[in-house]
Amino acid sequence: MQSDTSAFAISREIDVAESIRGFREHGIVQIPGIFEAGTAERLHRCLIDEVPWGLAYELAGKPQYLDSARLAATAPEAMQDIERQIFREAAAGFQYRYFNYPILDAYLQKWPNEVPLLHAFLEFINGPQWLSLIRQVSGIHELIKCDAQASLYGPGCFLHRHSDAQSREGWRIAYVLGLTRSWRPEYGGTLQFLDDQGNTTLGLLPQFNTLNMFAVPRWHMVTHVPPYAPAERYSITGWLRDR
Numbered sequence: 001m002q003s004d005t006s007a008f009a010i011s012r013e014i015d016v017a018e019s020i021r022g023f024r025e026h027g028i029v030q031i032p033g034i035f036e037a038g039t040a041e042r043l044h045r046c047l048i049d050e051v052p053w054g055l056a057y058e059l060a061g062k063p064q065y066l067d068s069a070r071l072a073a074t075a076p077e078a079m080q081d082i083e084r085q086i087f088r089e090a091a092a093g094f095q096y097r098y099f100n101y102p103i104l105d106a107y108l109q110k111w112p113n114e115v116p117l118l119h120a121f122l123e124f125i126n127g128p129q130w131l132s133l134i135r136q137v138s139g140i141h142e143l144i145k146c147d148a149q150a151s152l153y154g155p156g157c158f159l160h161r162h163s164d165a166q167s168r169e170g171w172r173i174a175y176v177l178g179l180t181r182s183w184r185p186e187y188g189g190t191l192q193f194l195d196d197q198g199n200t201t202l203g204l205l206p207q208f209n210t211l212n213m214f215a216v217p218r219w220h221m222v223t224h225v226p227p228y229a230p231a232e233r234y235s236i237t238g239w240l241r242d243r
C-alpha cells in the first residue's frame, strides 16, 4: 500500500440511514452521488482516456481475456471466429462479453500498462473509510476486503444471468460504481435482478456516480447493448469479502 489516495472523497451528503433501510429491506441498495463531484469526474476521465481495455468472455466454461495488446494484434478473421464462438456459447447457456481492466490482477501482477489512479482507487476502497461505510450500510461487519475491475459495455456487450455464488471465496456483497453519463433504457446495459423463474424483479439503469450494492448470491444479469447504442457504459465493479 503506497499510492496517494487523497484523490478520493466520499460525499458528505449520502443519506446513510436511508441506505441502511434499503439494504436491510431488499438486500439491494442504490446510493446516488456517492463521491464528491471531482472524484467521480476524475475516475470517469480515467476510464475514458487511460484504461487499456481488454475483452472478457468465456469458452467452455473457462474465463478468457484478450488484453488490449492482443486485442489490437488479432486479425479481423480471427476476431470473427472468436465472436462466433462467443455467440455459440451464449445461445446455449452462460456467457458474457464485455471490455474490462482487472484492477486487482493488474495490481498484484504488476502489469506494465498499469493505471495508477485505479491502483490508488483499489487501495482507497480497501481503506478504513470505504470499508466502514459499506459495513455500516450492509450491517455485515465481517467485510475485510474488496476487489475491483473496470468495465465497459458497448454495442454487443452483455453478461448473462448468474448469481455470484462464491461464498467459499468470501463474496458477500457485489458492488457496481456507475460512471456512465446520459444513458437511455433503449441502450440496454441494465442491471437486472431476476426471480427463480427468470422474471425481472428490478432493473437499474446505468447512472453516473451512483453505487449499487447487493447481497450475493442473487440472480442478476446485464442486458445486451444493441449495435446502434451510441454510448458506452462505464463502471467499476467487484465484491466485498469476508475472507
Ligand SMILES: O=C(O)CCC(=O)C(=O)O
Pocket: 151, 159, 164, 174, 176, 191, 220, 221, 222, 235, 237
Ligand atoms: O456491471 C454490472 O452492473 C454487474 C456486473 C456483475 O454482475 C458481475 O461482474 O458479476
Ligand SMILES: [Fe+2]
Pocket: 162, 163, 164, 174, 220
Ligand atoms: Fe454479478
